[in-house]
Amino acid sequence: xxxxxxxxxxxxxxxxxxxxxxxxxxxxxxxxxxxxxxxxxxxxxxxxxxxxxxxxxxxxxxxxxxxxxxxxxxxxxxxxxxxxxxxxxxxxxxxxxxxxxxxxxxxxxxxxxxxxxxxxxxxxxxxxxxxxxxxxxxxxxxxxxxxxxxxxxxxxxxxxxxxxxxxxxxxxxxxxxxxxxxxxxxxxxxxxxxxxxxxxxxxxxxxxxxxxxxxxxxxxxxxxxxxxxxxxxxxxxxxxxxxxxxxxxxxxxxxxxxxxxxxxxxxxxxxxxxxxxxxxxxxxxxxxxxxxxxxxxxxxxxxxxxxxxxxxxxxxxxxxxxxxxxxxxxxxxxxxxxxxxxxxxxxxxxxxxxxxxxxxxxxxxxxxxxxxxxxxxxxxxxxxxxxxxxxxxxxxxxxxxxxxxxxxxxxxxxxxxxxxxxxxxxxxx
Ligand SMILES: C[S@@+](CC[C@H](N)C(=O)[O-])C[C@H]1O[C@@H](n2cnc3c(N)ncnc32)[C@H](O)[C@@H]1O
Numbered sequence: 565x566x567x568x569x570x571x572x573x574x575x576x577x578x579x580x581x582x583x584x585x586x587x588x589x590x591x592x593x594x595x596x597x598x599x600x601x602x603x604x605x606x607x608x609x610x611x612x613x614x615x616x617x618x619x620x621x622x623x624x625x626x627x628x629x630x631x632x633x634x635x636x637x638x639x640x641x642x643x644x645x646x647x648x649x650x651x652x653x654x655x656x657x658x659x660x661x662x663x664x665x666x667x668x669x670x671x672x673x674x675x676x677x678x679x680x681x682x683x684x685x686x687x688x689x690x691x692x693x694x695x696x697x698x699x700x701x702x703x704x705x706x707x708x709x710x711x712x713x714x715x716x717x718x719x720x721x722x723x724x725x726x727x728x729x730x731x732x733x734x735x736x737x738x739x740x741x742x743x744x745x746x747x748x749x750x751x752x753x754x755x756x757x758x759x760x761x762x763x764x765x766x767x768x769x770x771x772x773x774x775x776x777x778x779x780x781x782x783x784x785x786x787x788x789x790x791x792x793x794x795x796x797x798x799x800x801x802x803x804x805x806x807x808x809x810x811x812x813x814x815x816x817x818x819x820x821x822x823x824x825x826x827x828x829x830x831x832x833x834x835x836x837x838x839x840x841x842x843x844x845x846x847x848x849x850x851x852x853x854x855x856x857x858x859x860x861x862x863x864x865x866x867x868x869x870x871x872x873x874x875x876x877x878x879x880x881x882x883x884x885x886x887x888x889x890x891x892x893x894x895x896x897x898x899x900x901x902x903x904x905x906x907x908x909x910x911x912x913x914x915x916x917x918x919x920x921x922x923x924x925x926x927x928x929x930x931x932x933x934x935x936x937x938x939x940x941x942x943x944x945x946x947x948x949x950x951x952x953x954x955x956x957x958x959x960x961x962x963x964x965x966x967x968x969x970x971x972x973x974x975x976x977x978x979x980x981x982x983x984x985x986x987x988x989x990x991x992x993x
Contacts, residue, residue, distance in 0.1 A: 572733070574625025574681035583628035583637045586839070589829055589864045593841060593857060594640060594729060594756065595647050600853050601727070601754075602651040602665055613664045615722040618644050619713055621706035621738075622731045623671040625681040640729055641671050641682060645690065645699070668720065670713050672702045679703040706730070707742055714749040724751030732757070735764045740782030740818045743844065747820030754850055755821070759840040761811070761828070765803050768792060786814030786877075801897055804828065804838075805868035812840075813876035816938065819844050823851035824938045827858060828866045828897075841865075848930075848937050848944075855943045862900040867941060871898050872911025874939045900941070908942050912950035917960055917984055926963070926981035933978075948973040951982075960984055 574580050583591075598618075605614050626639040638646065645667075652665040671686075673679040683701050686694075695701060700716075702709050717726050728746055730738045738757060746753050768774050770789040778784040788810060795806055812826040821844035828838045843854040858865045869876075898904045916936075920927060933944050942950065952973030954960035962970040963981045970976055 572624055572678070573675065574678040576677070576681050576684055580625050580628050580636070580639075580681070582633070583631050585631070586829065587628070588631065588637075589861065590731065590758065590841065591638075591640065591643055592861065595643050596857055596860075597756070597843075597854060598644060598647045598727065599651055600857075601850070602648070602655075604849065604853060605725075606655055606663065606665075611663070612661065613666055613722070615666045615720055615725060616648070617668050617670065617717045617720065617723060617726040618648070619670040619672070619717075619726060619728045620644060620731075621672045621710070621728060622733070623673040623679075623682055623701075624731075625673075625678045626671075626685040640731060641669070641686065642689065644729070645669060666722075668698050668700070668717075670700045670702065670716075672704065672706045672709050672713075674703070674705045676703060706737070710742065710745060711749070714746065717750055726750050726753050728753060728755045730755060730757045733760060735760045736777065736781060739780060740815060743815075743819040743821075744782075747844070747846070752846065754847075755819075755842070755844040757840075757842040757844070758829075759815075759826075759842055761804075761807060761840045762800075762838050764811075765800075765807055768807075769796075782818055783811055783814045786810050801868060804897070808868050809874075809876055815842065816844070816876075822846050822937075823848055825851060825854050825858065827941075828868075829864055830866055838866075848934050851937055852933075852944050855941070856945075858941070859900045859905065859943065862904075866897045866899050868897055869941075870911070871904060871907040872909075872940060872942070873915050873936065876939065898941070904941070905946065908940070909946055909950040912940065912942055912947060913953055916947070916950060917954045920960070920982060920984045921986075923984070926961075926983035928978070929962075929976050929980045929982055930978040932982060945974075948976045951976065954984075958985060 572581055602614065602616075605611070620640050623641050624639045626641045628637045628639060629635075630637045648665050648667045652663070655663045655665070671682060673682055679701070683695070686699055686701060690699060702713075717723055732738050743755055743757070746755060767777070768787075770793050775784060775789075778787055791806060795802060808826070808828075815826065816824045823845045825843045826840055829841045830838045843851070845851055898907070916932075920932075929948075933947060936947075940947070950973070951960055951962075955962055955970060955973055961983045962976055963983075964970065964977060965979050965981075970980060976982075
């Protein structure tokens with residue numbers, strides 16, 4: 565699938581491509597996420613140094629003609645370097661002893677002319693002293709270089725924290741085993757991946773070509789081919805629901821990540837073409853920060869699952885088949901707006917307390933968020949709010965580690981113990 569990728573060609577001497585809306589949203593996410601990532605990890609003032617590696621595996625030429633045609637907009641390589649520089653400056657405001665974000669950047673670009681454009685830009689912007697030192701620029705396919713890059717990251721003292729931006733603009737350049745390799749080799753990796761799921765939907769059919777492709781991507785086990793065929797001709801929302809339910813599970817579970825967000829980006833609000841922005845990590849806090857960003861950028865994201873707690877994978881009946889009716893019911897799209905937030909919190913309020921009911925031991929709030937973590941569009945803050953009513957009517961008891969009883973959802977802390985008040989076994993009719 566190179567249809568969309570081909571338009572991204574840079575050539576020294578020619579104007580770069582124009583930045584489109586889909587890239588704008590993605591750039592905002594990358595910039596905001598990276599800024600928050602550094603703030604969270606440096607929130608303790610005693611930490612003086614953060615060693616971080618940023619791998620941009622599909623780097624492009626580094627700049628675009630701005631959307632309004634006036635001047636230039638930065639591409640992802642400039643965005644990451646400038647964001648780190650800016651955050652480091654913010655960390656040092658009013659400090660006598662400097663704090664350092666010791667970042668190393670790896671930019672990989674397959675297309676020769678685009679790579680030459682990127683190198684020229686990086687040299688002009690940051691000076692050639694940085695190239696080959698903290699800025700590594702590689703020409704070639706990402707999968708051919710990932711192992712060497714991982715080894716370099718591992719060798720960095722205090723390293724292991726790495727963010728991989730894999731902006732493939734398709735669905736087939738980053739097979740799941742490649743993500744698994746990153747999660748196996750690097751200690752604390754995070755992946756921000758674009759996945760052209762709508763292009764995949766138009767390609768998927770129960771034929772040998774499709775099956776082979778899905779096998780190469782490491783996603784074949786997750787496809788319910790029979791249902792897929794029965795959904796042919798169904799509205800896009802039904803497809804998106806079925807695909808998100810099945811493929812998202814495959815991608816998450818086979819990637820080696822423990823936490824994830826996989827939601828549709830709808831760049832133009834109601835665009836006919838959408839893709840997934842996927843974030844994979846081994847850390848709940850990282851997932852929560854990304855989830856908060858989705859709610860803040862509400863009108864650009866959507867999903868087709870339950871509004872509160874997801875059931876991923878086949879929605880199998882006793883015969884093991886997903887019925888078309890089920891998926892049609894689930895073809896509803898949810899955005900990240902006030903209506904969705906309300907539905908989500910109300911739904912969680914109704915579902916979480918019964919889930920805890922019957923447990924003889926209390927559960928730490930941290931453990932609860934860890935266990936439902938990626939199966940909800942809720943942030944940790946929203947989960948706390950959803951428990952508010954149960955706390956106020958004393959159906960749910962929440963105790964701090966030093967024995968204080970919490971009286972409202974918002975006051976819950978990660979180490980608090982949650983226990984549902986057991987109902988009396990004697991009932992009078
Ligand atoms: C969508 S553009 C990247 C845009 C860039 N991430 C940004 O946001 O500014 C995708 C780029 O990946 C390059 N590319 C395609 N396949 C690749 C591969 N297997 N490895 C590395 N680069 C690849 C294309 O030449 C293109 O420049």
